[in-house]
Amino acid sequence: MTRLAEATPFVGRTRELAHLRRAFLAGHRVVTLRGSAGAGKTRLAQRYASFQARHAWVDAAEARDADTLGSAVQEALGVEAEAVDGLASAGKLLVVLDNLEQVAEVAAELLPQWREAAPDVRFLITSRTRLKLPEEQVVPVGPMPMNGAKSDAVRLFASRAMAVCGRDLLAEDADAVIELVRRLDGLPLALALAAGRTPSMGPREILDRIGAAVDPLHDDSLDLPARQATLQAAIAWSWDLLDEDERSALVRCGVFAGDFDLQAAEAVLGAEASDALQALCDDSLVHVAPDGLGGVRYRLYEAVRDFVRPLLDVHLNAEDIHRRHSEHFASVAALDRTLAWTAHNRHHLFAILQRSGGDPAGRTAFLAATVLLARVPHLAGTLADQKQRLQQALANDDACPVVLRVRGRLVRAILTPGDALEDAFALVGDDEALVSAVHARRATVLLAEDDRTSALKFARGGAAFSPADPDVVRELARVLILCDRPQDGESLLSGLHAADDDVRGAVYADLARIAVLKGDLVAARARCLDAIELLEGPESVPDRADAHRLLAAIHWLSGELPEAASAATAALDVRGWRHGLALALRAALGDTDAWEDAHRAVGPSAPAAAHQVLARWSLLVTEPDEAPGRARTVEGRIVDVIRAMLHGSGAPSAWVVGADSRWVRTPDGEEIDLSRRGAMRRILDALVERRVAGGDALETDDLFTIGWPDQAIRGDSAAHRVRVAVSSLRTLGLSEIICKDEDGYSLSTDVEIRRDNNDA
Secondary structure, X not given: OOOOOOOOOXXXXXXXXXXXXXXXXXXXXXEEEEEOOOOOHHHHHHHHHHOOOOEEEEEOOOOOOHHHHHHHHHHHHOOOOOHHHHHHOOOOEEEEEEOOHHHHHHHHHHHHHHHHHOOOEEEEEEEOOOOOOOOXXXXXXXXXXXXXXXXXXXXXXXXXXXXXXXXXXXXXXXXXXXHHHHHOOOOHHHHHHHHOOOOOOOHHHHHHHOOOOOOOOEOOOOOOOHHHOEHHHHHHHHHHOOOHHHHHHHHHHOOOOOOEOHHHHHHHHOOOHHHHHHHHHHOOOEEEEEOOOOOEEEEEOHHHHHHHHHHHHOOOOHHHHHHHHHHHHOOHHHHHOOHHHHHHOHHHHHHHHHHOOOOHHHHHHHHHHHHHHOOOHHHOOOHHHHXXXXXXXXXXXXXXXXXXXXXXXXXXXXXXXXXXXXXXXHHHOOOHHHHHHHHHHHHHHHHXXXXXXXXXXXXXXXXXXXXXXXXXXXXXXXXXXXXOOHHHHHHHHHHHOOOOHHHHHHHHHHHHHHHHHOOOHHHHHHHHHHHHHHOOOHHHHHHHHHHHHHHHHHHHHOOOHHHHHHHHHHHHHHHOOHHHHHHHHHHHOOOOOHHHHHHHHHOOOOOHHHHHHHHHHHHHHHOOOOXXXXXXXXXXXXXXXXXXXXXXXXXXXXXXXXXXXXXEEOOOOOEEEOOOOHHHHHHHHHHHHHHHHOOOOEOHHHHHHHHOOOOOOOHHHHHHHHHHHHHHHHHHHHOOOEEEEOOEEEEOOOOOEEEEOOOO
């Protein structure tokens, strides 16, 4: 009997191995490992077979008919008799039929005969398609798990790379390794081929060259069959087994930049989409997975997409395929989809932006994609890119549907304030949904300008139209909350409880803020926990981070410091800034040496929100004896979070300090008047000058001399007076920029501070 030794250490696949064991223990005698090219079916079968007392390995790759398949079985059994007779006399045996897809129909006819003749023989099959036998048990073999540095796919690549280059690439550049594994879809063959390149190329260099003319996923040094020497060759092997209709469907699927649903497939492939996708899934060229909403989503593996893209470019109907794709994803109806839908389909929206033409249909598609992406700004690229796209989209939108033109101006009112809302009001007509949306955005803009009276007026006007769009309802509710009408905001939000999970989670977070403002911390905590449980998708990252931050504030206000540390660390972990805040919280809980490390860990390249959170926590660290002020600071942070949500996820604008520090304008546009506060104004002015000059912190004695130049007291009395002045500045709204360390006070280097020496 043929027994194959394992050439390399085996990694992962515990779930698949367990599935195999259960299938055979349950009495199934024909079990098929089904998966795509490069999924590791053969390696998995080798692993399972290595645990069996007796097994025979049949390489069926060269078989093309019943005779050649029977000959392969005879050779594996080491008998001269017919395959059926050899199997009948084999006794208890596991027969592995490897690479059976090209003779699947033949095998489907022979296996029932073999099975009946040899009741003690079990058959383990590897194939890209199932045999469709009634007695067949299928074990899917998909990509290896890729979730983080300890995942199976990452460990497999790292171990293979270590074997050939002798270096721990995961320790050297974990981010590049994880991204490379993700780009290769966690397919074991692709990972092995990439690892084979590591003696001469780093993971980032391999990433840069994937899909290039010189394919890094090619390694003749590996002991692989010709059909697997490159990943493209492995896919070509599957391609050759397709009929013409299946090939055409696969090429047309190449238009999808990411995963897609059945409705999108029907728009591109036509009425036959369901049957075509079923065939391609059976051939393991298209991956299907539940979408979490009761349906499924389809996806071409990255390597398969790379294979069919050139074929799509020369397809006779390529222009029609792209048009169908754009029309589906840019349809006006899509504007009413959930945030989850927008986030899942953002790859398609970006593809539309790249290819939309100058004709009316192309301009409509471009504007629709731009407006949809604005709903998930943290996934839509930089703020500058979003502004540029919007300017381009609105430059010539006369032929676009009115609803798109209005929504485009609502986005512009936030990204680039100006006359956009006046244009929007002129376009809405008697469409109550649009009128409500424009009122909500006007209220938001007025609130940013600190005109609360007018903001409240427009918020109430928008609510009067009974808006149904969850985004509009939440925007109106936030304005009402900030205009000291939390009950009105709560009433408006109550109608959204039956919405999708992402909306419901965000609503619970809003209601938690209202509960905090009302002083009901128990209800606030419960609402926060409900929100966090629901906010799971990529579209909900900002809301989930905000919910964790709010929960941290609630714990802090309740005196639960360890719980506050855990929740705040979770908030930063959601957005990828964990370590800096974790260190700051260690300082808050008594480890005073951790603050400098925290400040350095975040660094100047971190998102502005990370700096803001660190600055707020630093206040709590440096003034532990001022409990009432601390509580006010945390309550203020809750309002700041709401303001940040109103103004999107972009980085805040600079703090602006007027001549002689007579006034300060915050990033939210709020102006703080210091003209009648001489000592505080002089202290702040000195801190600004020291920050501009790049000097060290100013000591307490120096600040007392600057603040009260005509007084000569020193020691504790002087220090107390400086501390009171600084605390007052923080209470007025400067808590985010004033820092204290053992050398004195300074202004944070993590936020932009500008001088404006005009008197206006």
